[in-house]
Amino acid sequence: EAQVTQNPRYLITVTGKKLTVTCSQNMNHEYMSWYRQDPGLGLRQIYYSMNVEVTDKGDVPEGYKVSRKEKRNFPLILESPSPNQTSLYFCASMTNLYEQYFGPGTRLTVT
Amino acid sequence: AQSVTQPDIHITVSEGASLELRCNYSYGATPYLFWYVQSPGQGLQLLLKYFSGDTLVQGIKGFEAEFKRSQSSFNLRKPSVHWSDAAEYFCAVGADNNDMRFGAGTRLTVKP
Numbered sequence: 001e002a003q004v005t006q007n008p009r010y011l012i013t014v015t016g017k018k019l020t021v022t023c024s025q026n027m028n029h030e031y032m033s034w035y036r037q038d039p040g041l042g043l044r045q046i047y048y049s050m051n052v053e054v055t056d057k058g059d060v061p062e063g064y065k066v067s068r069k070e071k072r073n074f075p076l077i078l079e080s081p082s083p084n085q086t087s088l089y090f091c092a093s094m095t096n097l098y099e100q101y102f103g104p105g106t107r108l109t110v111t
Numbered sequence: 112a113q114s115v116t117q118p119d120i121h122i123t124v125s126e127g128a129s130l131e132l133r134c135n136y137s138y139g140a141t142p143y144l145f146w147y148v149q150s151p152g153q154g155l156q157l158l159l160k161y162f163s164g165d166t167l168v169q170g171i172k173g174f175e176a177e178f179k180r181s182q183s184s185f186n187l188r189k190p191s192v193h194w195s196d197a198a199e200y201f202c203a204v205g206a207d208n209n210d211m212r213f214g215a216g217t218r219l220t221v222k223p
Binding site: 004031033035040041042043044045048050090092094097098099100101102103104105 | 115117120143145147152153154155156157160162201205209211213214215216
């Protein structure tokens, strides 16, 4: 089954404790991205990757890092999380026809 | 850069009634236009997309959308809403540079 998986689905952490949210897709898509969803703001792109070892900033990259060492994986790293990064995060991969497939989301709470 | 506006934050319709969700975009050229649906606790699912050609596009679950260049709009419609259509709907605009922008979303409530 074609899918994007994210782990963990829920995470509560404290300020400053490094964390990684994993993302994996099995559709051999070159393009992947991370979004955060906040009430009233829709989805905002954090980072995207057009291929292995190629990443670029989206609209809200501050406080986040990504890496793309393999085509299927695109982890999101928060080196020092802060409460304003409490949000719902989605990973997505995209076909060459611009159709995005989204993961189920990761709800992050930073206290 | 392109932008997307969904003027309605929340819409309530009765089951069986027709539905129209509004989407306006701002972009210099003809954009790629999308509608996604997000059911509670789920990720987003693509309903339909417009790239070029026929301005009326059909999607899954009985939805359709019409691209109107003169109005910079891409409104989503469904002739008869079902209770299972209750969800949040997002309009998105993309470009050749892979820049994708989403609207803030419209939450649909369906009354029995």
